[in-house]
Amino acid sequence: MSDFTLPIRAGVGLKPEHYGDIIETKPDIGFFEVHAENYMGAGGPPHRYLERISELYPISLHGVGLSIGAEGPLDTAHLARLKHLNERYRPASFSEHLAWSTHESAFLSDLLPLPYTLATLHRVAEHVDEVQQALGRKMLLENPSTYVLFEESTIDEIDFLEAVAARTGCGLLLDVNNVMVSAVNHHLDPYAYIDRFPLHRVGEIHLAGYDEAFDGAGERLLIDAHGSAVLDDVLKLYRHTIARGGPRPTLVEWDNNIPDWQTLFAEALKADGVLARASARKVA
Amino acid sequence: MVATSQAQFAAALFGPETMPLGLTTARGEADQSRFAVYRNNVSVALIKALEGRFPVTRRIVGDVFFRAMAHAFIAENKPKSPLIFEYGDALPSFIENFEPAAGLxxxxxxxxxxxxxxxxxxxxxxxxxxxxxxxxxxxxxxxxxxxxxxxxxxxxxxxxxxxxxxxxxxxxxxxxxxxxxxxxxxxxxxxxxxxxxxxxxxxxxxxxxxxxxxxxxxxxxxxxxxxxxxxxxxxxxxxxxxxxxxxxxxxx
Missing domain, CATH: 3.90.930 (Outer Surface Protein A; domain 3)
Known part of the structure; x- marks a missing residue:
């Protein structure tokens, strides 16, 4: 069985607020994605619901706390918890971030940026190898949204991701909202980013809403907020991505100011429409 | 060129004024307000975790008091684990010694x-x-x-x-x-x-x-x-x- 078996449909992040609606209405949706850390308790309602929902839909397991980009070693206890979840729910995909979130014993509760150098490339590739060996499957590594750059960076972000994928055999998770956020924040052309991205390695796409602010010099600063619907410029960039690389499983992330189920489902249907049209074109 | 260590980056997330060395922008100069996004993200995430776990405590003292208390708690208690639903185990004993809440x-x-x-x-x-x-x-x-x-x-x-x-x-x-x-x-x-x-x-x-x-x-x-x-x-x-x-x- 392949390590990536999500259907080429839209899915959404699974939220406790929607457990009841999902089980009651059994919506026609491609998959649900869960943040692995929310299901690392021993028992209780989260597992009770995930078990039922995983019988009805493919599940994408998405880690937010493994800290693959950390200077220190991976937390083996955390890796063991991931392995347990992977065995229990047999998710159709496992993904994590090109970021770090722990330092020594402290968990910093954000996806923090790392410089792109030969040293960090080597370390990230080693960590990805370790994860894949522990889980016995390939993973997807997600491009980050960032607000700062590092003086010491010597490698372009796409080259960095491509090199990790080439070395480890991992796939990539392309977060189109993150592309927009980082491109605006670092004066890059988001379309040029997509056009240079190794789309053949992409096993899943993420979409989300961003917030807008201004930095110290009054420049537009986008913030990866996951607190609203996908914005038009990101949807347009998404259509361009699909047109160029073909349809891919697509997740709508909405983690803050969580809307009612119908609103979230409608967002998924938008992405589903883009995928269906692309698939129809492909067949024709 | 200055290298940025994660130790320095992590420490600066909880310090009010400092910013780690070696950060820059497309303009070629470091920008405190951009680093502040990370500082804010961490703070918002941890406060949200505490608000989610202690809704009645929050209701009793009100949003403003709770947020200030959470800030003081976070300064002394970093999460030890990515299992964020466990964060706040030590909040009850922190409250016992939190002077502004002594009346409650x-x-x-x-x-x-x-x-x-x-x-x-x-x-x-x-x-x-x-x-x-x-x-x-x-x-x-x-x-x-x-x-x-x-x-x-x-x-x-x-x-x-x-x-x-x-x-x-x-x-x-x-x-x-x-x-x-x-x-x-x-x-x-x-x-x-x-x-x-x-x-x-x-x-x-x-x-x-x-x-x-x-x-x-x-x-x-x-x-x-x-x-x-x-x-x-x-x-x-x-x-x-x-x-x-x-x-x-x-x-x-």
Missing amino acids: SYLADVARLEAGWTDAYHAAEGPVLAASDLGAMRQPMQCRFIAHPSAMLVKCSHPAGTIWAANQLAEVSPIAASGAETILIVRPFADVHVHILPVQDALFAERLFTGFNLGDAGQEALSRNDHFDFGTALVGLVALGAFAAIEEKGTT
């Missing part, structure tokens, strides 16, 4: 109850002892009762259970209770339940939860309270789902 002597007890609620929510599944199982005891007085994996007793010197229950409603009415309460938190099946134990049963429950056998627990409870009724207390606790099993042999 019951607040730490309410927070303790709320921390226990989350623990019960995420606790392992387990069998639930039924009243009909009691008949199978061969030597009842020698038996010990194994607590359900989700069950815990929270001993409060204030009526935290009554306060907590009153705050589950949209409108809070004045509270008549004033004494200590022993609270049983348990999730025998799907949902977490919070029970204020009858005063005369509290010591009995406590003793059973710490491994006393039925005879010793009952005798001590009776010696302290004339209203204690052995059968009523035991059947009551069992009916609430407090226990997983009976251990037949052995004494304390």
Whole structure:
């Protein structure tokens, strides 16, 4: 069985607020994605619901706390918890971030940026190898949204991701909202980013809403907020991505100011429409 | 070119003014406001975690006070684990020593109850002892009762259970209770339940939860309270789902 078996449909992040609606209405949706850390308790309602929902839909397991980009070693206890979840729910995909979130014993509760150098490339590739060996499957590594750059960076972000994928055999998770956020924040052309991205390695796409602010010099600063619907410029960039690389499983992330189920489902249907049209074109 | 260490980056997330060395922007100069996005993200995420786990504590003190208290707590207590639902285990004891909350002597007890609620929510599944199982005891007085994996007793010197229950409603009415309460938190099946134990049963429950056998627990409870009724207390606790099993042999 392949390590990536999500259907080429839209899915959404699974939220406790929607457990009841999902089980009651059994919506026609491609998959649900869960943040692995929310299901690392021993028992209780989260597992009770995930078990039922995983019988009805493919599940994408998405880690937010493994800290693959950390200077220190991976937390083996955390890796063991991931392995347990992977065995229990047999998710159709496992993904994590090109970021770090722990330092020594402290968990910093954000996806923090790392410089792109030969040293960090080597370390990230080693960590990805370790994860894949522990889980016995390939993973997807997600491009980050960032607000700062590092003086010491010597490698372009796409080259960095491509090199990790080439070395480890991992796939990539392309977060189109993150592309927009980082491109605006670092004066890059988001379309040029997509056009240079190794789309053949992409096993899943993420979409989300961003917030807008201004930095110290009054420049537009986008913030990866996951607190609203996908914005038009990101949807347009998404259509361009699909047109160029073909349809891919697509997740709508909405983690803050969580809307009612119908609103979230409608967002998924938008992405589903883009995928269906692309698939129809492909067949024709 | 300056290299940025993660130690420095992590420390700066919690420092008010500093920014790690080696950061830049497309303009070619570091920008404090951009680093502040990370600082803000961390702070917002941790405060949100505490607000989610301690909704009644927050309601009692109000949003502004709670946020200030959370800031002070976070400064001294970084999460130790990516399992963010566990964050805040130490908030009740922090509140006990938090000077601005000194006037609200019951607040730490309410927070303790709320921390226990989350623990019960995420606790392992387990069998639930039924009243009909009691008949199978061969030597009842020698038996010990194994607590359900989700069950815990929270001993409060204030009526935290009554306060907590009153705050589950949209409108809070004045509270008549004033004494200590022993609270049983348990999730025998799907949902977490919070029970204020009858005063005369509290010591009995406590003793059973710490491994006393039925005879010793009952005798001590009776010696302290004339209203204690052995059968009523035991059947009551069992009916609430407090226990997983009976251990037949052995004494304390």
